[in-house]
Amino acid sequence: MFTGGKNADPVAAELARMMVECRFAEVVERTEDLGAEPDLPADRAQWRLALYIRSVAFVNLLRYDEAEAACQAVLRSADADGDHVARVRVLGYGIAAAFLQGRVDEALGRLDEVLAAAEAMEPGPEQTFALVAAATTTGIIGLSELSDRLISQVVDQVTRAGAPEVIHPGVMGMLHALMVVRRCQLAIALESRDPGRAAELYRSVLRLAAREGCDASAGGRPAALFRAHHAFARIAVADECADLVIPESSGPDPDPLDMTTEIMWGLCRLRLFLRDEQSRPAELRAALDLGRGLTELASRLPTLVLRAECFRMYLAVAERGGDALLTAMVEERHEAAVHELEWSDRLEWASFSGFRSTTMRNIQAG
Structure with a gap:
């Protein structure tokens, strides 16, 4: 191609x-x-x-x-x-x-x-x-x-x-961007059950991003997706983020690539909000609105790990706000999203027969 x-x-x-x-x-x-x-x-x-x-x-x-x-x-x-x-x-x-x-x-x-x-x-x-x-x-x-x-x-x-x-000259940039995206999303999926491995994956994202020309080689929208995941990894490992510039929301495009980028920047905002133990009422209201918007956006995508993470962040913000009814509702949705994600994990490592590829046979063998 x-x-x-x-x-x-x-x-x-x-x-x-x-x-x-x-x-x-x-x-x-x-x-x-x-x-x-x-x-x-x-x-x-x-x-x-x-x-x-x-x-x-x-x-x-x-x-x-x-x-x-x-x-x-x-x-x-x-x-x-x-x-x-x-x-x-x-x-x-x-x-x-x-x-x-x-x-x-x-x-x-x-x-x-x-x-x-x-x-x-x-x-x-x-x-x-x-x-x-x-x-x-x-x-x-x-x-x-x-x-x-x-x-x-x-x-x-x-x-x-x-x-x-x-x-093609643009493909290497796409590959680097895709590698950062997949590594970061795998780390998100592992945070709750294997935090040590998740932290190492986030650090590997930062090492990948530090490769000379990696960001610059991915033009346009792939570069935007790359930067959003890179920023998320920095926040996840408690990097000093004073120089981090998070773009303003431009409203989601119907295109899934732009929707994913929008979600990642939104998750960056929520993580930074939750870092600060002292939040003003206006900031809390804005975070609640953002959390709700991100869960609605993530529900339109098939990417299960982002769906679960959006509900997890929204739940954390709802708990800080002290609204018991909202917290219970979001918690239920979060549990459903996690169950769906865990189902995909079980599928990935389940035992199937008749595989021809070495890769799939190795998965079958654990």
Whole structure:
């Protein structure tokens, strides 16, 4: 998807640039009129590539029914032509589409197929983006630890390879940003049951962020997402935050990436508020309003760890306010969110049979 070179298809190259810049709605609009599957094999390959990118954009816009429809169209065409690479490409993002439509076994089967294929590939762009797809979608469906492992593996491989001629210039920044996001969200998920490991993960986020050019290499909205998670990690390890600038809320965009960034900055504000043991009534009211808004926003996203954390922070603010009824109501919602998150953890480490990939067999073996 993000490969370049003299023979790159110009339409696919344009769509790839748009994806790197997270212009998902524009990708959907640009691919609206792909038409029926072409007759010539070369034209079919380009059609599949554009439809695959359209499917990825749908996943990022939480439009899972449409993502799955595009995924199925690519799979039918790829299987008919024996195009294994196209099949693996689209299945990587089809994991989330299937899982969030309630087809858990199918989602796990797709994940296993993608990982098995990636393990068999030679190091290079196709393997990189198969693993990126698996890391991204496992993070979406709540498998935070597996997501962190996969994206860490990808970053290490790409860093060692040092092949800018085959990797889009914006991709390394995206990988660093995604690594920080996944590591930070895994730490959030572990705070209550393994605080020591969570603290080490937060410190690793700060070490990642300190890498020269890491922040600067991720432009636009990926950089904003990166900075929000970096700030959250600083606050979580009780870093001196006098120089920390938290942007004002601009109102959530329908795009999940902007919604996630908004949530993380809001959680930063609530954590700083809770640090101060002396709060004025106006500050408490503002924190309560923020907590309520964040839980409503998080409920629109599939990211379970953020949903649970928003309710946890809102509960802490409600307890400080002393409103027993509100506290009881938020506590109940928090417990439900934690239960859902723990269910995803059990799913991640549950025992399944028939896995082909080494990664999934290792998970099965504990």
